[in-house]
Amino acid sequence: MPAQTIAQILYSQGFGNRRVCAGLVQLSHVRVAGRLLDDPAETFATEGLVFDVDGQAWAYQAKALLMLHKPAGYECSQKPRHHPSVMSLLPAPLRTRGVQPVGRLDEDTTGLLLFTDDGALIHRLTSPKHHVDKVYEVFTRHPLDAAQLQRLLDGVVLDDDPAPVRAVAAEMVAPQHLRLTLGEGKYHQVKRMLAAVSNRVDSLHRSRFGPWVLPATLAPGRWCWLDAGVLAAAHAAP
Numbered sequence: 001m002p003a004q005t006i007a008q009i010l011y012s013q014g015f016g017n018r019r020v021c022a023g024l025v026q027l028s029h030v031r032v033a034g035r036l037l038d039d040p041a042e043t044f045a046t047e048g049l050v051f052d053v054d055g056q057a058w059a060y061q062a063k064a065l066l067m068l069h070k071p072a073g074y075e076c077s078q079k080p081r082h083h084p085s086v087m088s089l090l091p092a093p094l095r096t097r098g099v100q101p102v103g104r105l106d107e108d109t110t111g112l113l114l115f116t117d118d119g120a121l122i123h124r125l126t127s128p129k130h131h132v133d134k135v136y137e138v139f140t141r142h143p144l145d146a147a148q149l150q151r152l153l154d155g156v157v158l159d160d161d162p163a164p165v166r167a168v169a170a171e172m173v174a175p176q177h178l179r180l181t182l183g184e185g186k187y188h189q190v191k192r193m194l195a196a197v198s199n200r201v202d203s204l205h206r207s208r209f210g211p212w213v214l215p216a217t218l219a220p221g222r223w224c225w226l227d228a229g230v231l232a233a234a235h236a237a238p
Ligand code: URA
Pocket: 104, 105, 106, 107, 109, 187, 188, 189, 190, 191, 192, 204
C-alpha cells in the first residue's frame, strides 16, 4: 500500500500547489482521524485514507469519478459563452485536479453528467466502439406514435453522416414521454433524432449512463462520488 506525505496527498487531491499544500498543514487546516497535523512530511497510507480540510472530510481517490445532477442553465464547455459552466458546480479541489465532463449535455438538458480526471476512462466511456448505453427521458412537443418509435429503432439519417443512427430501445412512457436508450453520443443526437421523425424535444433529462442511474436523492446541482469498479463488474457479468 503506497504511503505518501500529507503534503503530497493534498497536492494529488487538488488542494493547490506544493507550497500551498504544505502551508495548509503547517497552518493547522488538516486533520486525520480527528488529529490536527502540523508536519507536511508526515506519511500516510493512501488507501482508505479520509482526511479533513477546514472541517470538510475527503476520502482519498487515486482517480476521481463522480456524477453531477446537472440543472438546466449550465454549459458543459470549458469556455462557456452564455451560461455558467458545469465546472462551477464542483468544489475547487476537483477543478484543480482536472476533472472534466464525460461527453456533454446541452445547456437546457438536465440529469446525469459524469466527471473524471482519468483520460483512459473518458475514452472507455465515450468511444463509439464501446457502446455505453445512455438513457434519456424525452418529453415531446407532439404525441408519439408507434411508427415514430419504430423509425427510431430502425434508424434515422442525420444531416452530418449518411450512416443511420438507431436507438437501442424506445419505450413510450406516456403519449408525450419517451424513454430512449442510445449506444453512442453524437452532437444533439436526441433532438436531431426526434426532428428526423417529425417530432420535437420540449425537454430532455438523462437518467442513466452505463451502469450508473441518477438517484432520486441527488438534487439538481449536487454531486456524489462513484466507483469505477462498477463498470468492470457490469461488463464481466454474463
Ligand atoms: N442529445 C441531445 O440532443 N442533447 C443532449 O443534451 C444529450 C443528447
